[in-house]
Amino acid sequence: MNIGEELDFSSILASTIHDMKNSLGIVLNSLEDLHMEINNSMSSEKISKLQYEAKRVNNNLIQLLTLYKMENTGLKVNISDYSVSDFLEDCMLQEKPILDSRNIDVTLDCAPDIWWYFDRNLMQGVVGNAINNAIRYTKGKLRISAEKNDGYLVIRINDNGEGFPESMLDGNAKKGHGVSFTSGHTGLGLYFSHLVVNQHKNKDKKGCIELVNGGELGGGNFTVYLP
Amino acid sequence: MAIDLTNKKFLIIDDFSDMRSMLKHMILSYGAKDIDTAANGKDAVKLLTKHQYDIVLCDYNLGEGMDGQQVLEEAKFKNLLRFSTAFIMVTAENTMEMVMGAVEYQPDEYLSKPFNKDALKSRLEKILQKKSDFEDIERAVQKGKFSEAIDICDKQIATQPKNLTEFLKLKAHLCIKVGKYNDAADIYEKVLADRSTPWAKLGLGQVRFYNGDFLEARDIFRELVEENENHLEAYDWLAKTMVELEDYDEAEKAYLAAVEKSPKAIQRQMALGDLALKTEKYNVAEKAFKKAVILGRDSVYKKASNYTKQAKAMSKSGSGNDALKILKNMRKEFSDDEGATLQASISECMIYKDMNKEEEAQQAYEEATKLFETAGSKVAPDVTLEMAKACLVAGEKDKGLEIIKDVVKNHHEDQALLVEAQSTFDAVGMESEGKTLISNTRDEIVKLNNKGVKLAEDGNLEEAISYFEKAVKEMPENKTINLNTAKVLLMYMSQHGKNDRYLYQVRQHLERVHKADSTNSSYQQLWGVYEKMSKKKSA
Numbered sequence: 001m002n003i004g005e006e007l008d009f010s011s012i013l014a015s016t017i018h019d020m021k022n023s024l025g026i027v028l029n030s031l032e033d034l035h036m037e038i039n040n041s042m043s044s045e046k047i048s049k050l051q052y053e054a055k056r057v058n059n060n061l062i063q064l065l066t067l068y069k070m071e072n073t074g075l076k077v078n079i080s081d082y083s084v085s086d087f088l089e090d091c092m093l094q095e096k097p098i099l100d101s102r103n104i105d106v107t108l109d110c111a112p113d114i115w116w117y118f119d120r121n122l123m124q125g126v127v128g129n130a131i132n133n134a135i136r137y138t139k140g141k142l143r144i145s146a147e148k149n150d151g152y153l154v155i156r157i158n159d160n161g162e163g164f165p166e167s168m169l170d171g172n173a174k175k176g177h178g179v180s181f182t183s184g185h186t187g188l189g190l191y192f193s194h195l196v197v198n199q200h201k202n203k204d205k206k207g208c209i210e211l212v213n214g215g216e217l218g219g220g221n222f223t224v225y226l227p
Numbered sequence: 228m229a230i231d232l233t234n235k236k237f238l239i240i241d242d243f244s245d246m247r248s249m250l251k252h253m254i255l256s257y258g259a260k261d262i263d264t265a266a267n268g269k270d271a272v273k274l275l276t277k278h279q280y281d282i283v284l285c286d287y288n289l290g291e292g293m294d295g296q297q298v299l300e301e302a303k304f305k306n307l308l309r310f311s312t313a314f315i316m317v318t319a320e321n322t323m324e325m326v327m328g329a330v331e332y333q334p335d336e337y338l339s340k341p342f343n344k345d346a347l348k349s350r351l352e353k354i355l356q357k358k359s360d361f362e363d364i365e366r367a368v369q370k371g372k373f374s375e376a377i378d379i380c381d382k383q384i385a386t387q388p389k390n391l392t393e394f395l396k397l398k399a400h401l402c403i404k405v406g407k408y409n410d411a412a413d414i415y416e417k418v419l420a421d422r423s424t425p426w427a428k429l430g431l432g433q434v435r436f437y438n439g440d441f442l443e444a445r446d447i448f449r450e451l452v453e454e455n456e457n458h459l460e461a462y463d464w465l466a467k468t469m470v471e472l473e474d475y476d477e478a479e480k481a482y483l484a485a486v487e488k489s490p491k492a493i494q495r496q497m498a499l500g501d502l503a504l505k506t507e508k509y510n511v512a513e514k515a516f517k518k519a520v521i522l523g524r525d526s527v528y529k530k531a532s533n534y535t536k537q538a539k540a541m542s543k544s545g546s547g548n549d550a551l552k553i554l555k556n557m558r559k560e561f562s563d564d565e566g567a568t569l570q571a572s573i574s575e576c577m578i579y580k581d582m583n584k585e586e587e588a589q590q591a592y593e594e595a596t597k598l599f600e601t602a603g604s605k606v607a608p609d610v611t612l613e614m615a616k617a618c619l620v621a622g623e624k625d626k627g628l629e630i631i632k633d634v635v636k637n638h639h640e641d642q643a644l645l646v647e648a649q650s651t652f653d654a655v656g657m658e659s660e661g662k663t664l665i666s667n668t669r670d671e672i673v674k675l676n677n678k679g680v681k682l683a684e685d686g687n688l689e690e691a692i693s694y695f696e697k698a699v700k701e702m703p704e705n706k707t708i709n710l711n712t713a714k715v716l717l718m719y720m721s722q723h724g725k726n727d728r729y730l731y732q733v734r735q736h737l738e739r740v741h742k743a744d745s746t747n748s749s750y751q752q753l754w755g756v757y758e759k760m761s762k763k764k765s766a
Contacts, residue, residue: 025341
């Protein structure tokens with residue numbers, strides 16, 4: 001940008017985000033490399049923590065940018081059809097460094113011939129966010145699954161932790177769940193996920209999210225329905 | 228068939244050196260060794276011209292100069308990529324960029340950063356696998372062999388592949404290209420029965436458009452932009468449809484809406500500008516062409532006509548002197564392009580006339596005339612019409628009429644060009660004279676063509692040949708005449724055996740048609756006959 005040009009917030013936002021993403025990319029990548037060089041477990045744990053937090057910053061950036069766009073220019077939901085198993089594999093690979101460093105056992109359960117219509121990039125944000133959250137609460141196991149059910153694609157991210165707190169379970173949760181600085185969660189991730197999933201429509205059906213406890217692994221079960 | 232990345236050639240394009248080295252390291256870790264990097268679009272194009280890459284990873288944001296989309300456009304325009312080359316656009320945005328340029332110039336995939344090494348590897352393998360699945364189809368399409376491409380699609384579809392929808396989508400698109408609108412509609416309607424998928428809806432709208440059902444097309448495109456206000460292609464089609472329905476205000480609105488969301492798509496700016504010139508909305512035209520000129524600087528879409536049109540709009544708004552400055556710049560930018568210099572002098576002539584500067588106008592006119600005579604048949608038809616207008620305005624009526632008649636003779640079935648020819652007459656107050664000349668000339672050619680066709684149908688092939696050979700000399704660019712000349716030559720050879728001279732002629736005529744219109748279905752058919760004939764034993 002040149003001095004003297006009108007300061008337009010959205011272009012400032014765009015170029016700053018670009019910058020931040022570049023930096024984060026390098027941070028995450030360097031951490032990955034570092035992790036491979038480290039042999040002792042104390043340092044390894046610290047690096048793992050760094051990776052997790054850096055990923056969270058990245059997720060927050062994505063969510064912020066998306067919500068800003070929704071407010072201002074309308075969300076560009078670009079729906080196309082994709083192989084669901086390829087997609088989920090991608091989401092999982094994006095989290096692989098952290099999953100490996102915490103020795104989390106991940107299973108991916110999705111038939112290879114399921115193709116569905118959704119916005120790949122935005123849904124990657126939703127699933128990535130869910131996985132990242134699950135990582136925090138899981139006790140070592142994670143199960144990502146997808147299947148067709150009654151005209152919906154049902155994606156489940158299930159962990160074997162303590163599960164979601166009562167207040168967050170569907171039936172109890174308010175979708176625009178307020179800010180709680182003590183828990184460290186602004187609810188931004190969930191709000192973002194709801195918005196994205198709601199934008200997925202087919203005729204009279206709309207996408208939605210369900211937070212339940214249980215599933216195959218007994219812990220939190222983040223469930224997405226896409227029409 | 229597993230994809231092996233180790234033997235692939237990579238090109239990384241990113242203006243940030245840390246990103247370049249990070250990506251390079253990642254790719255090295257896969258065992259690949261052949262990796263080039265470029266820090267900007269210009270260097271990237273140089274490398275793409277020199278080498279053939281398997282995978283190009285290009286950041287959309289490249290700082291000053293070309294952006295990633297422009298690199299892609301240039302690479303495709305200049306045919307620098309193989310059918311199997313994967314061009315991947317890396318973006319910092321997590322929302323997929325909507326189509327910013329023409330559909331043909333889309334990357335194979337968008338990748339949003341940051342991504343880790345394992346995720347990248349998996350994506351690369353999948354993209355290459357997909358490219359290999361579609362390689363044969365791509366090759367046929369590039370050669371203009373659309374029917375063949377459709378056949379390959381059908382074969383694949385019959386095997387019920389996992390990615391069936393991708394093949395269906397491609398097949399429908401190809402059917403539209405060759406005019407098989409019903410087949411395309413079948414596919415689109417089937418998909419739409421299940422869900423209101425944007426690409427299928429857009430395709431159906433296109434089918435309605437090409438079938439002339441403009442009202443239906445309009446409704447479909449309107450629905451599309453209502454459902455997604457960022458569906459840029461839908462705006463383009465809505466605008467085109469409104470032009471057919473002669474609702475120029477709505478067309479302009481559609482273009483303006485799209486341009487607001489995607490200001491860097493130069494072709495759309497040009498389309499908006501042309502529409503605005505036609506409807507005499509000179510302010511809108513000026514703005515659009517100004518943008519096109521700026522965007523064109525780093526792009527393959529740099530065109531002299533963007534400058535002249537900007538100048539025209541400015542002159543019509545009363546800023547004659549500023550318009551002349553634009554033309555001066557244009558002459559500099561296109562200093563070794565005679566066609567551009569011709570356009571500049573024609574435009575200057577018209578602008579001086581509007582400013583009542585008769586002497587300067589005459590000077591410019593003389594320069595234009597000289598250039599026009601030396602350029603001969605190389606001048607594009609729309610510039611030729613501009614020259615004709617200059618002649619008419621300069622008072623050289625016969626010369627102007629002669630030029631326009633020649634254009635009509637050579638393009639008697641090109642509706643758009645005939646409309647332009649008519650508007651040339653309209654602009655100088657010769658509307659009815661123009662109508663008469665155009666329709667008389669058209670009728671002349673149609674009669675001429677029909678006479679030749681009858682000769683052939685009656686079996687007088689030799690006569691038909693010499694008849695058409697004479698005709699094609701008079702109007703060398705006329706597609707119909709060229710096609711029929713080739714056809715009668717082939718008919719003759721099918722009866723009397725092949726001969727090299729005739730074969731050569733057939734090839735000449737068909738290539739001329741192909742150059743002007745690569746999707747022409749008669750060309751496709753005759754080319755097939757030609758190929759068969761050339762393989763036969765000589766008489």
